[in-house]
Amino acid sequence: MAVTFSDLHNENGLKSLDEFLSGKTFISGDEITKDDVKVFAAVLEKPGDAFPNAGKWYASVESQLAKSFPGKAVGVRFGGQATPADMFVIYAPAGDDDDDLDLFGDETEEEKKAAEEREAAKKDTKKSKESGxxxxxxxxxxxxxxxxxxxxxxxxxxxxxxxxxxxxxxxxxxxxxxxxxxxxxxxxxxxxxxxxxxxxxxxxxxxxxxxxxxxxxxxxxx
Missing domain, CATH: 3.30.70.60 (Ribosomal protein S6/Translation elongation factor EF1B)
Known part of the structure; x- marks a missing residue:
């Protein structure tokens, strides 16, 4: 079943989002998914006090993104701008079929290799310090x-x-x-x-x- 929001740049769109998020932490439940990131990208700024559910959700997503990308700007939009679509369609997960993609994309081989090299360097440094x-x-x-x-x-x-x-x-x-x-x-x-x-x-x-x-x-x- 598809859940739709009208243009999230105006009050009507934010109102529909706020009503949808009543009793929820994130779009699909208690865990952040790529759907939250997409909608977050379409909301230009944190919703005001008139939309308490949407405001709380926005802060939660912003916090999760800050943890995943430390030291980087959190409010960056995809392609440098908000999604231009006038309508957002979110598909809620059906049953136990969890086909969500990795929220921030799969690591490339180069990224994995760089991460492994950083870990190896940390171990070597630790070993050198311990070797008296x-x-x-x-x-x-x-x-x-x-x-x-x-x-x-x-x-x-x-x-x-x-x-x-x-x-x-x-x-x-x-x-x-x-x-x-x-x-x-x-x-x-x-x-x-x-x-x-x-x-x-x-x-x-x-x-x-x-x-x-x-x-x-x-x-x-x-």
């Missing part, structure tokens, strides 16, 4: 006083991996002519495990020719 760094001070001990400490340090610094940065170092006497290498590293927490660094790299072949053990002296989040 730590400063670690380690004691690297040689086998004995005959170990070449220069070669030991070269072996230690030869370990390379993403998220690992070698810093300052010094030799510290431990007694009986033996010195240990005290060295600072900076790591990206999500990329480097200090325990794995020590077990799999620093005290494993071939560096275990010089390195007897490694102790963590200090571990601080940056």
């Amino acid at each position: 760094k730590s400063s670690v001070l380690m004691d690297v001990k040689p086998w004995d006083d005959e170990t070449d400490m220069k070669k030991l340090e070269e072996a230690v610094r030869s370990v390379e991996m993403p998220g690992l940065l070698w810093g300052a170092s010094k030799l510290v006497p431990v007694g009986y002519g033996i010195k240990k290498l005290q060295i600072m590293i900076t790591i990206v927490d999500d990329l480097v495990s200090v325990d794995e660094l020590i077990e799999d790299s620093l005290t494993a072949e071939p560096r275990n020719e010089y390195v007897q053990s490694v102790d963590i002296v200090a571990f601080n989040k940056i």
Whole structure:
């Protein structure tokens, strides 16, 4: 069944719209549809106090459009002007047959791709913020006083991996002519495990020719 409104630019048309909207939030019920947008486009301005139902409906549609198009003008008409038709015909939905088109149109492939890229960028940014760094001070001990400490340090610094940065170092006497290498590293927490660094790299072949053990002296989040 078709519901018709006369010219919505005059009082007679607004009166018929106001009567039709009595007890309703939107044209077809409680949810906004494309029919509301079409009629909204034909009404030049918010109906006055003489048309309370139409005024309430106009404000509801305007609010929904503002949510869907944030930052954009809400009262924009299709094609830049009000629909020129002298008569509006609205077809109410019959039964459960919901063949309404998407209110604001289907997304194009380009729009979907752009939306996906924005979401991916947000996730990457969030991940980068969550991925902290730590400063670690380690004691690297040689086998004995005959170990070449220069070669030991070269072996230690030869370990390379993403998220690992070698810093300052010094030799510290431990007694009986033996010195240990005290060295600072900076790591990206999500990329480097200090325990794995020590077990799999620093005290494993071939560096275990010089390195007897490694102790963590200090571990601080940056």
